[in-house]
Amino acid sequence: MNKIFAISSVVIKELYRRKDFYVLFILTALITLATWVMNFFHDDNIVRFIKEICLALIWISSLIIAITTAARQIPAERESRTIFPLLAKPISRWQVLLGKFFGCWLASGFALLVFYIFFALVSASREHSLSVPAYFEAFWLHWQMLGIVVAMTLLGSVSLSTPPANMTMVFIVTLGILSMGGFLHLVSERMSEPSASIVTAIYFIIPHLELFNISELIIHDWPIAPWLDVLALTGYGLLYSAFFLLAGCLVFRRKALN
């Protein structure tokens, strides 16, 4: 594990020494503050609407950080040829990939935590109340979802030819699942065969990322989700992450580097 965490620590160092995260954080923070300041009338509906906008911003920012960080890991190592001195050490390719995964996941988790803390503090300052368990659940599940996205992006980075192609593909797939993943089986009911079977099969195969989005609970101040459900979703997320990582390792193992 020491070797894997050594790789992860370099990924994390790279993220905080680059400007991407700071730019995104400042942008998100400015928009969040601006929308809250605009709420002069303290109308409940407007508060909900503003919360929804801020959470959507956090989702978009976190996806940008996770996907762009993960997509450039292996291609950048190959392009700058740092992969060669690295693999000349007693480390296998699966350890490199796993290290990259943990690095990206932890780094995007840290960025996510900063976003959520900022959002929680801003909303608490206006609403004079804060449900810490609700924010924790929202953050936790969001982070598990990022794990799947990071693993999926790493699989793409060892399979597809260029990082932009990979990023575009993962963005489309992720946004597609988030917006339509939960309705695919309903759509299939209105289709004829064989399309209906294909869409149903897709519904059962894809990771349902939309399940990890419990923003509504925060927006409407609803009671928190049962912890057992959160635990089950965590297991579900880890299972999909492991599947994508395994596929990534199999592809990367056979990949010619020179």
Next chain:
Amino acid sequence: MTAVLRTENLRVEYKSRELKQQTKVALKGLNLTVQQGEVFGYLGPNGAGKTTTMNVLLGYVNATSGAAYLFDVNTREPIARQRIGYLPELTYYYKFLTAEELLRFYARIFEIPSAETEKRIDQLLKLVELDHARKRPIRTYSKGMQQRAGLAQALINNPDLLLLDEPTSGLDPLGRMKVREIIQRLKNEGKTVFFSSHELGEVETICDRVAIMYQGELKVEGRVTDLVKEFQCNLEQVFLKVVGYQPEPV
């Protein structure tokens, strides 16, 4: 003596993705043995198979047939690289890290205990004269400094075998001298050094034995003194004769 590096009928073919393109044979059944404590020069013109051999030894490329061993462990196993240090021809390091962070990172890959790591970092940065710049990001280093940082990372695990790919290319005369001194010091410590180079004068000075490759085949292998005696000329001329170079009449 113990064989530190060994290849047995090593054959490497590169399959072309282009239709109608033939498979390129980079190594044609290479048999090579490097003994403990030797400084071994691996020579050949471009395309002779030197880099492919290095790639197999470092696990980047798998042999089509035959095998390569480091300390009797097949190079397909990552653990075969536990006791080696590798210095690539050009510097390929994480430029956002400082020299000491880079060394600490590689030390963790070798699972060297922290206290020992810090001791070695101090020693190595002094050895390669980068102590003053240890906290600066590598991207701010000159080419020579980057190459010296590379040398330090190759030595972080106190390797028994050092693989050097054109170690002095791109270095100024002082840098070259420094690398030569380090190779000599390692030899005195009983370490094995395997290096590829185009600098034949340098090879003649440093190496105990050499191998000359040409078109994927091992053409000549032997002690430098023996080859010079046998061909009755210096190593550069031996090399030219082996690769069949015919100077054009002026």
